Structure formats: C-alpha cells, structure tokens
Amino acid sequence: MSLIQLISFPPLGDDRGSLVALESQQSIPFDIKRVYYIFGTQQGVARGFHAHKQLKQVAVCVTGRCRMVLDDGKHREEVWLDSATKGILIEDMVWREMHDFSEDCVLLVLASKHYDESDYIRDYAEFKEKTKS
Template structure:
C-alpha cells in the first residue's frame, strides 16, 4: 500500500481566475482545527523531520513546489507537490520531510487538531522504535 495519498481539488473559475475551496469532510477528510503555511524557505533548507502520534494533515503547495518524503517505518516514498489543485493526506505515525523548496513555494497545511508539542516525535530512531513489537 502506498504512503502517497493524493487528493485532487476541483478548480472552479472562469476568465477572471480560479478558485479552490477546501472544506471539512468534503475535500478535506476531517474537521479542520488548524491552518498554517510555510513560505520563504531558503535554498537548500529542508523542513519537517518529525511524525505525529495522532495528528492528520493535508498539505498543498498553493504556489511553487517542494518534494515531500513520507516514511511509515517500513517504507519510504517521495512525491512532488507542485499544484494548487492537488494535496497530500498525511496520516498519523508517518515521518515527514520537505525538501527542494522552490523560491516561491507556499506550502499550506490543514490539521485535524490544534498544536500540541506532546504529539510530536522529533527523533527518527524513537519513531522507528515505536514500531518494534507494534503493528500499525
């Protein structure tokens, strides 16, 4: 089973431009409780390098592009996010890294919970150790 779960968002619009609507339990498969975006990432800088114990997220590059790496402790996959009409669902207990940000990249992230530092796993070895004796 692939870790890459892309969501296609319908683009609405006319000769004035385009619009993408992101709605809880419609285009986004959960209640949206937090929204943030990453921008201005310097060339050569990577971000992420963590997992969440319970948090689910959808990430969308609303402009520019970046490469998302997902890892569930057994397999590791990467995908380019480069379209405002395509998002990626990131489940809980999935290690995530973001690399190769374009200069104009704006990465929008929608989360099903509010920020909680205790939900983060920031050490990759600790993340892998979770799976020893545990099957997800």
Template sequence: MQIKLIQLQKHGDERGALVALEENKNIPFPIKRVYYLFGTQQGVRRGFHAHKQLKQVAIVMRGYCRFHLDDGKEKIELLLDNPAQGLLIEPLVWHEMYDFSEDCVLMVLADDYYCESDYLRKHEEFINIVNGETK
C-alpha cells in the first residue's frame, strides 16, 4: 500500500504560523465536507470503516493520533502529529484512528457530502470487495 502524506506549506514568523488549504491545489480534490474530532477519550478507537468512493485528507490540528490503514493486502500503522502534513485516505482503505492525545483535534476534508451507502462498515465485506468477491 502506498501511503501519501501531503506536505502543507507553512508560513509564519515570530507571530505564529499559517497553513492554507486549497482544493485542487494542496488538497487533491474539491472539498465538499469538513469535520473534526476532539475530546476523544484515551483507549477509544474510531473509524472502523472504508469508503467505496470518498477521498479524504486527515490533518491533526493539535496533539497526535495513530492510524491503522488496511487496503486488504497490507496493514500500516502511522502516527499523525504534524499540523503541516495531511494524510490522504483513498477509497477502499479501511481506517481506524486510536491513541489520541488528550488535546488531539483531528480535522478531515472530504471530496463529497455524507452518504451512508458509501460506507463499508463490516471488515469482512470490505475484504470481499477489495478481493473482487461478491456474496
């Protein structure tokens, strides 16, 4: 599995830092939805799904969290802890987030609106789809 971390250009001086997010420039798709997670309790895992078509970029705005990524052939664990770096999550990648720092704020940019039918919430169904098997 090829993981793509997007380096976001950070601008700043002694007053602080700024990162601009622009669709079809440093974010490789049109942005239709933005959401963020915060206040996640220690020991809690989030996610547990893949998308059929949705593309996302996850950016940790504060703190850190870990990602478990699975494309059906390979599994990767990744620490996200840099607000000037985004993790591109392509369609058909099972993802789980865990080990949230107490101050973690995780923002996600998506290329489409929420659509429940795009979610694969059962890992077995996800594996069947990525392996070309249908029930």
C-alpha cells in the first residue's frame, strides 16, 4: 500500500476566478479541529521531522510548492505538492518531512485534533522502534 494518498479538490468558479471548498467529513476525511499554515520558509530549510501517535492531517500547497517525504517505518515515499487542488492525507504514525519550499509556498495543514505536544514523536530512532512489527 502506498503512503501517498492524494486527494483532489475540484475547483469551483467562473470567469471571476476559482475557489476550493474544504469541508469536514466531505473533501477532508475527518472532523477538522485545527488549521495552520507554513509560509516564509527560507531556501534550504526543511521542516517537519516528526510523526504523530494519533493525528490525521491533510496538507495542501495553496500557493507555490514543496516536496513531502512520508515514512511508515518500513517504506519511504515522496511527492511534490504543487497545486491548490491537490492535497495529501497523512495518517497517524507516519513520519513526515517537508523539503524544497518555493519562495512563495504557503502550506495549509488541516488536523483531526487540537495541538498536543505529547502526541509528537520527534526522534526518528524512537519512531522506528515504535513502528517495528
């Protein structure tokens, strides 16, 4: 099974422009409890480098692009997020890294739970240990 689970967000609109609607339990496969966005990331800086014990997220570049790396402890895959109509579903217990941010990148993230520092795994060796079968 692939770690890369892309979600298409059909653009709505007319000659005035486009709109994408993101709705809990519709285009987003969970109830949205938290929304944040990453922007202004300096060239050469990578972000993420953690997993969540019990949190689902959908990430979408509303402008610009970045390279997402996902790792379940056994497989590592990557994909470019480069469209406001394409998101990626990130399940719990998946290590995530974000690389190669364009200057104009705004990465929007929708989360299934409120922020909880105790849900993070920030050490890759600990993550690998927890994902052993």
